[in-house]
Amino acid sequence: MSAIQLSADDEVAVAVAPAARRRSARWPASVIVALFVLLIVVGSAVLGATLAPFEPGDTDLAKSVTMPGSENLLGTDELGRDIFSRLLVGTRSAITGPLIIAAGTLTIATALALFSAYRRGWVDQLLGRVIDTIYSLPALLVAIVVVGVVGGGYGTAVVVLTLLNVPQNYRIVRAAAIEQRGMPYVEAARSLGHSTTRILVKHLLPNVMPFVVAAFFLRFTFAIVELSSLSFIGLGVPPGASDWGRMLSENRHFLESNPWAAIGPGLALVFTAASANVLGLELYERFASRGRAR
Amino acid sequence: MTDTLTNTPTTAPLLEVRGLSVVARVDDKERSITTDVDLVVHAGEAVAIVGESGSGKSLTARALLGLLPRGVTATGEVRYRGEPILHLRGRQLRRLRGEEMTFLPQDPFNILNPVKRCGEQVLEGISYGRRRGSRDATRSEVARRLAEVGIDEPRVMDSFPHELSGGMQQRVGIAAALARDPQVLVADEPSTALDVTTQRQCLDLLGNLRESRQMALVLITHDLRVAFSTCSRVYVLYAGSVLEAGPSDALAVEPLHPYTRGLLRAEPPVDRRAETMEAIPGTLPQPEEVVGMCRFAPRCAWRTDACTSHEPKLVEVSDVRATRCVRVDEIRDDLRARVTSSGADRIVPAEIEPVAAEALLEIDSLRVVYPSRRGRQPVVAVNGVSLQLRQGESVGVVGESGSGKTTVSRCAVGLTPFTAGTLRLADITFEPERSPGRSTRRRIARVAQMVFQDPYSSLNPAMTIGTAIAEAAIYVPDDERMSPAELLEQVGLSASYARRKPVALSGGERQRVAIARALSARPKLLVCDEPVSALDVSVQAQLLTLLRELCERFDLSLLFISHDLAVIRQVVDRVYVMHRGLIVEHGDVGRVFDEPTHPYTRALIDSIPRASQPAIQG
Numbered sequence: 001m002s003a004i005q006l007s008a009d010d011e012v013a014v015a016v017a018p019a020a021r022r023r024s025a026r027w028p029a030s031v032i033v034a035l036f037v038l039l040i041v042v043g044s045a046v047l048g049a050t051l052a053p054f055e056p057g058d059t060d061l062a063k064s065v066t067m068p069g070s071e072n073l074l075g076t077d078e079l080g081r082d083i084f085s086r087l088l089v090g091t092r093s094a095i096t097g098p099l100i101i102a103a104g105t106l107t108i109a110t111a112l113a114l115f116s117a118y119r120r121g122w123v124d125q126l127l128g129r130v131i132d133t134i135y136s137l138p139a140l141l142v143a144i145v146v147v148g149v150v151g152g153g154y155g156t157a158v159v160v161l162t163l164l165n166v167p168q169n170y171r172i173v174r175a176a177a178i179e180q181r182g183m184p185y186v187e188a189a190r191s192l193g194h195s196t197t198r199i200l201v202k203h204l205l206p207n208v209m210p211f212v213v214a215a216f217f218l219r220f221t222f223a224i225v226e227l228s229s230l231s232f233i234g235l236g237v238p239p240g241a242s243d244w245g246r247m248l249s250e251n252r253h254f255l256e257s258n259p260w261a262a263i264g265p266g267l268a269l270v271f272t273a274a275s276a277n278v279l280g281l282e283l284y285e286r287f288a289s290r291g292r293a294r
Numbered sequence: 295m296t297d298t299l300t301n302t303p304t305t306a307p308l309l310e311v312r313g314l315s316v317v318a319r320v321d322d323k324e325r326s327i328t329t330d331v332d333l334v335v336h337a338g339e340a341v342a343i344v345g346e347s348g349s350g351k352s353l354t355a356r357a358l359l360g361l362l363p364r365g366v367t368a369t370g371e372v373r374y375r376g377e378p379i380l381h382l383r384g385r386q387l388r389r390l391r392g393e394e395m396t397f398l399p400q401d402p403f404n405i406l407n408p409v410k411r412c413g414e415q416v417l418e419g420i421s422y423g424r425r426r427g428s429r430d431a432t433r434s435e436v437a438r439r440l441a442e443v444g445i446d447e448p449r450v451m452d453s454f455p456h457e458l459s460g461g462m463q464q465r466v467g468i469a470a471a472l473a474r475d476p477q478v479l480v481a482d483e484p485s486t487a488l489d490v491t492t493q494r495q496c497l498d499l500l501g502n503l504r505e506s507r508q509m510a511l512v513l514i515t516h517d518l519r520v521a522f523s524t525c526s527r528v529y530v531l532y533a534g535s536v537l538e539a540g541p542s543d544a545l546a547v548e549p550l551h552p553y554t555r556g557l558l559r560a561e562p563p564v565d566r567r568a569e570t571m572e573a574i575p576g577t578l579p580q581p582e583e584v585v586g587m588c589r590f591a592p593r594c595a596w597r598t599d600a601c602t603s604h605e606p607k608l609v610e611v612s613d614v615r616a617t618r619c620v621r622v623d624e625i626r627d628d629l630r631a632r633v634t635s636s637g638a639d640r641i642v643p644a645e646i647e648p649v650a651a652e653a654l655l656e657i658d659s660l661r662v663v664y665p666s667r668r669g670r671q672p673v674v675a676v677n678g679v680s681l682q683l684r685q686g687e688s689v690g691v692v693g694e695s696g697s698g699k700t701t702v703s704r705c706a707v708g709l710t711p712f713t714a715g716t717l718r719l720a721d722i723t724f725e726p727e728r729s730p731g732r733s734t735r736r737r738i739a740r741v742a743q744m745v746f747q748d749p750y751s752s753l754n755p756a757m758t759i760g761t762a763i764a765e766a767a768i769y770v771p772d773d774e775r776m777s778p779a780e781l782l783e784q785v786g787l788s789a790s791y792a793r794r795k796p797v798a799l800s801g802g803e804r805q806r807v808a809i810a811r812a813l814s815a816r817p818k819l820l821v822c823d824e825p826v827s828a829l830d831v832s833v834q835a836q837l838l839t840l841l842r843e844l845c846e847r848f849d850l851s852l853l854f855i856s857h858d859l860a861v862i863r864q865v866v867d868r869v870y871v872m873h874r875g876l877i878v879e880h881g882d883v884g885r886v887f888d889e890p891t892h893p894y895t896r897a898l899i900d901s902i903p904r905a906s907q908p909a910i911q912g
Contacts, residue, residue: 184752188808191707192766192815193739195732202765206756 031282034275041272044091052085056242065257075258077251083261087268090242094272097158098223104162106216109169114200114208117177118186127170135167140226147235154227157236161226169215176208210287217280221273228269244269306376308510309335309358309395309478314370316353316362316534326581327353327366328534332608335478340504340511342521342542344557345531346830347801348578352400354531355480355514359397360387374478392419395478396471401487402464406455412466413451416440419473443469444499461492465499472503479504480512485520489694490857494901497524516831518557522546523903527614530554533589534581536608540615548630550617553590555629560835564860564887564902571864573835577800588618596625653718654741654819654851655683655706660715662701675701677875678715685818688845688852690862690883692898693872702872703821703855707742708735720818736769743812747824749804753796759807760792766814774816781810784847786840802833806840813844819851820844826861838864859902863887871895 027035044051053073060080068075074083112131116124143160150156180186181204189199205212230236231245239246244265251261311333318325328350335341345351357368360382372380379390391397399405406415413436420435427435436451443465455463464484471479481500485493501524504511515521521528522542530538530545530553538551549555556574576593584592587602594601600620610616619625662676676698683689693699704710705717708730717724720741722734730738746752753762763778779789785806796804805825812820822841826834842865845852856862862869863883870880871892879892890896 184746184748185754187709188744188746188752188811189754190735191709191739191742191744192811193732193736193769194765202757203754207754209756 028282030278034278034282037271037275038279041091041095041268041275044088045095046092048088048091052082052088054082054085056081056086056089057240058082065254065261067258068260074260074264077247077258077261078254083247083251083258083264086242086247087244087264090244090247090265091268093154093237093241094224094228094244094268097154097227098220100158101162101165101223101227102216102220104158105165105169105219106173106212108162109166109215110173110205110208110212112166113170113173114177114204117174117181118196118200118204120181131167131170134164137164139164140229143226143230144233144235147230153238154236157227157230161223165219165223169219172211172215173208176211177204180204180207210284213287214280214284217276217283221277221280224269224273224276305336307334307373308337308339308375309333309512310371310373310376311358312371312373314354314357314368314372316350316357316366316368318366320365326534326585328531328581330608331370331531331534331536332539333529333536335510335512337477337510338504338508339527340501340513340525342513342515342525342528343531344515344518344521344528346516346578346832348533348580349531350534350581351514351516351531352482355397355482355512358480358512359391359395361391361397392422392474392476394476395480396474396476398468398471398479398481398484400482400484402460402467402484403487405467406463406470408455410454411451412453412455412458413440416451416466416470416473419470422474439469439473440466442472442503444495445469459492461488461496464488464496468499468503472507472509475507476509478510478512480514482514483516484513486516490859491694491897491901493520494903497903500524517903518546518561518831519903530557533579533584535589536618537590538615538617538619539608544615550611550615550622550626550629551590551619552594552596552625552629556593557831560831562835562838562858562860562864564863564899567863567883571835571839573839574832575836577802577833578830588620596621596628652685653682654685654687654720655681655853656716656718657681657702657706658716660702660705660717661713662698662705662710663713674875676705676712679872679875679877681870681877681880683819683851683853686849686851687868688854688866690854690856690866690869691872692856692859692862692869694857694898696874697872698875699855699857699872700823703744703823703853706853707744707821708738709744739769739815739817741817742819742821743815743817745805745808745812745820745822745825748828749801749808750796750828752808753804753811755796757795758792759794759796759799762807763792763811763814766811767816770814770816776814776816778810778814781814782807784813784844785810786836800833801829802837805829805837809840809844813848817850819853821853821855823855824857825854827856827858834861841865859887859899871898 058081060076063072063076063080064078066072066076072082072084074087076082112127116127139161142164143157146160147153147157186199186203189203227236228245228248231243232249234249237243237246247265248262255262311331314331315329316327318327331354333341333343343351343354353362353366356362358372362368368380370380371378374390374394382390406412413433416436416439417432420439421432433451437448440450445462445465450458450462450466455466458466479500484500485496488496497520500511500513503509511525513521513525522545526542528540528542528545529536530551532553538545538549538554540550545554546558549558553574559572560574562568562571574593579589579592586605588594588606591597591601598621606618606620608616608618611622658680660676660679661674664673664675666672679698679702681689681691681702691699691702701710705712706719708724711729712724712726714726719738722737722741724730759782760778763781767775778792782789782791787803787806787810791799791803791807796807799807825841826837829837838861841852844850852865854862854866866883868881869883869886870877871886871894872878873894879886879890879895886895887899890899
């Protein structure tokens with residue numbers, strides 16, 4: 001009987017509301033660190049090739065598997081290639097694929113989700129069934145099979161992972177859009193005679209954006225790991241290319257003689273993925289607390 | 295000081311609150327919710343705490359029972375039977391709650407646990423800390439308790455909450471709250487979410503229970519009429535501070551604070567169309583905006599430097615009355631004169647209908663049936679409604695929730711497809727069973743625009759006000775188009791609002807923006823679905839006046855949907871009374887309200903709480 005009903009109480013809402021507003025005024029330390037990490041990652045993705053002290057592909061069998069030193073910051077691998085340089089240059093393939101996957105998945109998922117949430121009826125039903133069917137496919141497994149059988153490497157892997165991850169993101173965005181769709185402001189837009197496209201883009205999209213952004217970063221995080229997994233088992237990037245997953249796989253054989261050859265790319269993966277996740281969460285909270293309809 | 299603010303000064307008060315301050319802590323910063331609230335409740339007495347949103351009335355009530363949400367703390371003194379109770383925790387607090395004082399939360403639809411049968415929920419309280427008796431004995435005890443709140447049907451005991459109406463759920467909630475026979479019942483807006491007819495029953499029930507149990511009732515409400523009709527004494531709360539306290543009958547005729555007077559005057563009269571509706575100017579402040587001065591000063595017509603230089607104390611004026619107005623002696627007659635003069639307002643006759651004018655909206659035998667879902671019966675929302683609205687006319691549809699009035703209004707602008715009948719809006723004939731396509735919607739938009747009930751969700755939170763208003767005009771020919779600045783001025787807002795987003799606006803301001811957006815499409819007809827029901831009383835009158843002016847200025851027709859007879863009387867010429875999907879009566883608003891022919895209309899009018907009714911003496 002005496003349960004407190006926060007939502008039903010205007011005054012409580014008034015009292016608590018500024019919490020969200022003030023929250024966005026400062027950046028938590030974790031987010032600053034994450035931003036810093038991502039800045040380095042993006043920087044080395046752009047400038048990696050010029051900054052690298054060595055050509056990433058240059059072999060020097062005289063220096064096969066050396067420990068970190070003043071010349072080779074993270075040592076060398078079996079073929080005497082500089083681990084640090086390969087790490088820097090590998091950044092590009094480590095993040096471009098995931099970026100394309102995350103952007104592609106979310107674009108497709110959001111477009112479909114907004115449309116079916118707004119239209120409802122048979123459109124929503126049909127799309128939902130198709131999406132459910134795709135959802136039943138294990139994305140990574142299908143990617144392994146397709147890339148392994150059809151070939152095509154990195155590009156194919158990116159396409160497969162983009163398409164097969166649409167379902168879960170479709171569901172997230174659709175759930176958010178359905179909540180907004182019933183709001184009077186959407187009906188107001190309808191009764192103003194606006195076109196469906198306009199309502200979707202100008203009215204629904206901005207209000208589901210927090211979810212899209214959060215899903216984008218989550219997808220990015222997982223895609224980093226998925227693509228690296230593919231490289232790790234030898235699919236995706238061609239042999240010899242500088243790629244974190246591939247380095248992890250090739251260099252784990254001589255962990256005793258130069259552990260950094262495997263730990264380096266491993267840490268790079270972990271830090272990049274974790275930072276993206278932290279930033280995504282923060283952006284979600286910021287978006288969500290900014291001007292919600294009550 | 296407050297001891298004297300009672301009808302029975304000889305006995306010690308049951309509940310005594312002195313200097314209660316409620317503070318919310320947000321990110322290490324304190325926000326004051328209420329300051330220095332004094333209250334006295336005697337045994338068996340009915341006391342109302344009246345305030346608009348942000349006044350701190352709900353949190354004050356919660357503070358009494360230690361029910362404040364996390365991060366909100368109360369300081370000051372709360373004594374129950376002379377014992378301080380504010381510091382109580384754990385077992386002591388639980389004994390106080392339920393056994394001595396109990397709380398009835400706001401929303402009747404959420405006060406019961408949805409997965410437990412109603413009987414169990416009442417029994418839970420009765421058997422708390424005691425051994426349960428035999429099955430028969432407990433069942434008859436629960437039945438007795440339910441009968442006490444007016445539920446005679448034994449099946450209710452075995453029903454789940456969702457099987458009952460809101461009013462019934464509330465009764466069960468009251469029975470459960472009273473299970474341990476408390477001395478004080480604190481009820482937070484018990485009647486607000488209910489329909490007028492049920493509202494009346496709920497208030498009567500609370501009054502009867504208080505009398506038969508000799509229990510004290512603390513009623514939290516925003517509605518002065520409700521307070522006056524149920525309680526013998528009233529505390530008026532504004533921006534976190536008590537501005538006036540006194541007996542209901544005295545307060546009703548002679549307010550001693552300009553705010554109380556403003557509230558009384560802002561209440562639209564149900565028996566006539568007021569020539570001018572007097573609204574309190576401005577909007578409700580946050581408590582911290584009005585620190586160090588009279589809280590009402592920024593909106594007060596009698597303000598002087600003395601009002602803004604320091605915060606006045608609550609001063610007793612007589613044995614039973616107190617006010618925080620420093621100028622009460624000077625303006626006393628003024629306050630009284632202005633209240634009583636309201637009865638002398640010239641009655642404005644409803645405008646004579648332009649007979650020749652063609653019908654702008656013509657609805658004939660409209661039926662709306664929502665298809666059955668999962669084996670349930672199809673719901674007939676509207677069952678053969680005919681309605682005409684001529685060019686330049688204001689027409690109202692009044693009814694309780696579930697009467698179908700909103701559905702009719704939504705059909706009129708093409709938001710809800712109808713099942714059968716005919717509907718014509720200007721030269722557009724709607725087809726049944728179909729949502730209009732884009733081109734039809736655009737044609738409708740040029741004729742009719744809708745203003746929705748909830749101003750908090752009818753504006754896109756991601757869009758600035760200016761963009762929203764400008765966007766509404768994109769299909770309007772250039773020569774008819776009005777700029778956002780012009781439109782904002784028309785609805786009484788400054789042009790600078792165009793750059794703001796809805797979140798920065800109060801409810802009343804948002805509703806003005808919603809009206810501006812509707813006007814931006816330059817329609818001939820404005821369809822308003824309960825446009826003021828979500829707003830505070832002091833702001834309601836402003837909006838009604840605005841709507842009246844705009845109709846005149848823009849030569850607009852108005853279809854006005856409301857459950858509130860007093861509100862609807864102020865704006866429409868003709869009215870349709872709806873009940874369960876049917877129109878039971880229609881005609882000139884004066885005729886229908888003053889000489890109702892249908893028993894349902896009669897019942898609606900009778901259930902309005904009236905300030906003039908004698909207060910139940912405690």
